[in-house]
Amino acid sequence: MNLNIALLKGDGIGPEIVDSAVRVLEKIGEKFGHTFNFTPYLIGGSAIDATGAPLPEETVKGCLASDSVLLGAVGGPKWDTLPGNCRPEKALLGIRAAMELYTNLRPARLYAALKDDSPLRPDLVEKGFDIMIVRELTGGIYFGDRGYREGKYGEEAYDTEQYSRMEIERIARAAFEAARVRNKRVISIDKANVLETSRLWRKTVHEIAAEYPDVTVTDMLVDNAAMQLVRNPSQFDVIVTSNMFGDILSDEASQITGSIGMLPSASIGATKRGLYEPIHGSAPDIAGQNKANPIATILSAAMMLRYAFALENEALAIENAVDRVLEAGFRTADIAHGGDALGTVEMTDKILENI
Ligand code: IPM
Ligand code: MG
Secondary structure (H helix, E strand, O other), X not given: OEEEEEEEEEOOOHHHHHHHHHHHHHHHHHHHOOEEEEEEEOOOHHHHHHHOXXXXXXXXXXXXXXXXXXXXXXXXXXXXXXXHHHOHHHHHHHHHHHOOXXXXXXXXXXXXXXXXXXXXXXXXXXXXXXXXXXXXXXXXXXXOOEEEEEEOOEEEEEEOOOOOHHHHHHHHHHHHHHHHOXXXXXXXXXXXXXXXXXXXXXXXXXXXXXXXXXXXXXXXXXXXHXXXXXXXXXXXXXXXXXXXXXXXXXXHHHHHOOOHHHXXXXXXXXXXXXXXXXXXXXXXXXXXXXXXXXXXXXXXXXXXXXXXXXXXXXXXXXXXXXXXXXXXXXXXXXXXXXXXXXOHHHHHHHHHHOO
């Protein structure tokens, strides 16, 4: 295949980890006979510095014209005091909306080689877990009406949670499809005891469930879900939930795997072309020091091969290489417990050797 990939390196450790993933994709291209053409575009704080805007028009156009997008991370203390709609984070919401990436897939699985990194009790770790969080990504409170106004007690701010039936239907279908090729169990997470949006969510998810008789669906309230994730994570297969609940629960799920530096994600829409990125942030404290763990971004590139291009063997080649490197005991600082650690470049070299 001949594929055009837009690179959004972003801020902090973003450039280093994207460069690692590019090296891995180039190796895959050589080995399996594909050509990847990479075009970088600005996003986040670095785009603010260069152009004044976190998401330049050229970036949006470039992403829409590409076959897929690989993103590093955005944000940093330098831009933290900017007003809400010119912050680097706004660029992430903007590109998700512009590309209509309403489905966010966030797999959280425990690596056998990293079992000791999990903060969970050994008996829970022994049982293992492999969860796919399907987070709604272009609706809910992230995109609802917001602002400031005069209230009963003077100045107040508000954000609005809103969901249409259509938005819930399509994310529910994405979750049921994901469950079909896994263990066929969906847990839908909401706050239906309080929120009207959650009641529409629950009703709609069950209507769509009727189209998938081979998949079971159970509801769980979000507060209980937060507890169940640390109490008994092996009960989860696919989780489907709203934008904000998914944001929070996916960080929790990543932490029980031991390291947020390991987890990839895919954001896809009606087409699976999408945007692929690690779930961690830009880690400004270690930026430019060759210390960042590149694995989440490398695994995001593997997800891109699988979902955007249906290149399953190529995706597996990357995932197996990562497994082998971890099993051989190689670690970056975040998973080394003070022991010997490889730098970003050296960890990438090890993965390349195993492809
Ligand atoms: C994430 C991040 C973003 C989100 C922020 C940076 C806007 O936390 O991708 O999980 O909340 O979606
Ligand atoms: Mg988040």
